[in-house]
Amino acid sequence: AQKVTQAQTEISVVEKEDVTLDCVYETRDTTYYLFWYKQPPSGELVFLIRRNSFDEQNEISGRYSWNFQKSTSSFNFTITASQVVDSAVYFCALSRYSGNTPLVFGKGTRLSVIA
Amino acid sequence: DAGVIQSPRHEVTEMGQEVTLRCKPISGHDYLFWYRQTMMRGLELLIYFNNNVPIDDSGMPEDRFSAKMPNASFSTLKIQPSEPRDSAVYFCASRTARGLEQFFGPGTRLTVL
Numbered sequence: 181a182q183k184v185t186q187a188q189t190e191i192s193v194v195e196k197e198d199v200t201l202d203c204v205y206e207t208r209d210t211t212y213y214l215f216w217y218k219q220p221p222s223g224e225l226v227f228l229i230r231r232n233s234f235d236e237q238n239e240i241s242g243r244y245s246w247n248f249q250k251s252t253s254s255f256n257f258t259i260t261a262s263q264v265v266d267s268a269v270y271f272c273a274l275s276r277y278s279g280n281t282p283l284v285f286g287k288g289t290r291l292s293v294i295a
Numbered sequence: 296d297a298g299v300i301q302s303p304r305h306e307v308t309e310m311g312q313e314v315t316l317r318c319k320p321i322s323g324h325d326y327l328f329w330y331r332q333t334m335m336r337g338l339e340l341l342i343y344f345n346n347n348v349p350i351d352d353s354g355m356p357e358d359r360f361s362a363k364m365p366n367a368s369f370s371t372l373k374i375q376p377s378e379p380r381d382s383a384v385y386f387c388a389s390r391t392a393r394g395l396e397q398f399f400g401p402g403t404r405l406t407v408l
Contacts, residue, residue: 213395225386225399271338275395282328282351283397287337 182207184274186286193262194294201257201289203272209233211277214248214255219269219288228270231255233277262293297321299400301387307406313375316403318387319368325392329362329372332384332402341385344370345392377407 183206193199205214216228229239231248239246243260259266269290273283300319308314320327328343342352347364355362359378364370374381384404388397 215396217399222401223384223404224401225388227396227398230396282340282343285338 182209182212182274182276182284184272184284184286186270186272186289188289189287190290190292192292192294195264196261198258198260199262199291199293201259201270201272201291203255203257203286205253205255205272205274207253207274207276209276213275213277215273215275215283216246216255216257217271217273217285219271221268225271228257259291262291264293264295267291267293299387299389299398301385301400301403303403304401305404305406307408308377309408310378311376312407313373314377314381314405314407316372316385316387316405318370318372318400320370320387320389321398322368323391324389324398326390326397327364327370328388328390328397329370330386330388332386333382338386341372374405377405379407381405382407 185204188202212233214231218226218228229246236248236250245258247256269288271288272286275283299321302317326345329341331339331341339354341354342362343350344364360374362372384402386399386402388399390397
């Protein structure tokens with residue numbers, strides 16, 4: 181069975197601080213995909229990134245970066261110089277490589293960035 | 296291109312009433328998913344379709360819930376009779392057969408009094 185754990189339920193930081201959101205996953209598959217989604221206060225779920233399990237290169241997109249470590253089954257998300265607009269619930273998700281299965285989501289981490 | 300469209304955005308009903316939630320997936324998407332989000336349980340997959348055929352409905356909580364996809368551009372999730380514990384935000388999402396990212400609609404916030 182697949183499982184995603186986001187141990188941090190809520191995080192609060194002051195604007196301009198860096199923050200890392202943790203994601204640990206469980207799967208018996210050797211190949212799989214990992215995702216991050218953002219849910220801002222308006223409620224919609226916005227896709228942020230997808231990584232496959234055989235590409236362990238870290239990825240950076242502006243102030244966002246993702247650290248994938250297969251050895252520890254983690255796919256952590258760091259926001260550098262956080263801004264108030266980053267306040268949202270962030271979800272980590274996992275899918276089988278075949279793709280013909282739904283995503284398995286973690287419970288989410290609520291990030292509050294205080295001005 | 297329009298994203299996933301859901302209606303209504305908000306629904307308030309009384310216990311025992313029938314509720315129908317609607318979803319129009321992105322054109323060309325082969326998969327459609329229904330999720331429910333609550334504070335206690337997070338995002339739960341209820342059912343998903345591939346080419347209008349239900350593939351897995353094991354997440355549907357009980358017989359009061361039913362979902363249909365009569366064609367590639369429309370799906371409904373029906374609750375009959377509704378109960379207060381059904382209060383949640385219901386999301387519809389879609390994706391292509393080859394793509395992996397799911398694109399979510401804005402959700403329907405359901406309140407059952």
